Amino acid sequence: MADMKEVLLEATREAGKIILHYFNGVFKIDHKEGINNLVTEVDKLAEDKIIQIVRANFPDHTIISEEVGELIKPSQYQWLIDPIDGTVNFAHGIPICCVSIGLMFGADLILGAVYNPMMNELFFAEKGKGATLNGEPIYVSKKAEFKTACLVTGFPYKWPDSREHPIKVFERIVLEGVPVRRLGSAAIDLCWVACGRFDGFWEYNLSAWDVAAGYLIVQEAGGRISDFEGARYNVFEKETLATNGLIHEEMLKVIQKGSS
Ligand code: IPD
Ligand code: CA
Ligand code: CA
Numbered sequence: 001m002a003d004m005k006e007v008l009l010e011a012t013r014e015a016g017k018i019i020l021h022y023f024n025g026v027f028k029i030d031h032k033e034g035i036n037n038l039v040t041e042v043d044k045l046a047e048d049k050i051i052q053i054v055r056a057n058f059p060d061h062t063i064i065s066e067e068v069g070e071l072i073k074p075s076q077y078q079w080l081i082d083p084i085d086g087t088v089n090f091a092h093g094i095p096i097c098c099v100s101i102g103l104m105f106g107a108d109l110i111l112g113a114v115y116n117p118m119m120n121e122l123f124f125a126e127k128g129k130g131a132t133l134n135g136e137p138i139y140v141s142k143k144a145e146f147k148t149a150c151l152v153t154g155f156p157y158k159w160p161d162s163r164e165h166p167i168k169v170f171e172r173i174v175l176e177g178v179p180v181r182r183l184g185s186a187a188i189d190l191c192w193v194a195c196g197r198f199d200g201f202w203e204y205n206l207s208a209w210d211v212a213a214g215y216l217i218v219q220e221a222g223g224r225i226s227d228f229e230g231a232r233y234n235v236f237e238k239e240t241l242a243t244n245g246l247i248h249e250e251m252l253k254v255i256q257k258g259s260s
Pocket of ligand 3: 043066082083084085086087
């Protein structure tokens with residue numbers, strides 16, 4: 001049987017080539033639900049390529065991919081695919097977007113790759129074997145103080161039915177004077193926590209394909225993932241808090257302040 005790691009990396013790189021080829025070029029853009037929720041023909045080309053590679057090697061595996069949905073097979077293996085994470089950036093020629101592919105076996109994430117071809121940055125993790133950036137080991141930051149941390153967040157296209165409006169948490173953290181960035185690609189946000197550029201990331205309403213690879217990469221780099229209660233992560237849950245571990249409890253407190 002083909003090696004799952006090699007197949008995952010091949011699919012990631014091939015999709016990355018397609019994204020790089022069309023970056024800043026001419027391509028068709030459509031709107032999904034909501035005026036700024038975009039999908040381009042490049043999302044679909046990259047997705048077709050990934051699915052073709054996975055299917056050719058593992059025809060019996062389940063695939064859950066953003067644009068085509070679920071291609072269910074009765075398998076313990078599930079490929080969670082976001083062909084372009086950061087489509088709005090891609091459509092505007094902003095080089096912060098990536099391919100994100102995670103592989104689960106049962107409830108466990110076992111492999112994950114996130115590739116930004118414009119920056120030539122390939123993040124990868126295998127369960128129990130650490131995380132890498134372009135083959136070199138990466139680790140989360142050692143920042144222990146929330147007040148001096150550098151954070152990143154994102155906002156959904158439509159305001160969700162969350163316990164608190166996401167802008168309120170953002171407001172509380174910004175009013176504390178803590179720098180917060182907004183890159184526009186959840187998978188890259190997670191990887192930049194994993195390699196120590198950011199100390200923490202939170203967002204509400206992400207999908208499994210946005211976070212699957214990134215969660216494993218953060219955890220294998222020594223970070224912590226939870227929901228906003230501090231409970232164990234699950235790629236299908238809607239709340240994401242990813243940190244270096246050291247500022248996690250303080251971030252939970254700030255996020256939860258509005259719900260008391
Ligand atoms: C989006 C990005 C963005 C996040 C959105 C996602 P897409 O994914 O990850 O950072 O804020 O919630 O939907 O649409 O570019 O694949
Ligand atoms: Ca996405
Ligand atoms: Ca996408």
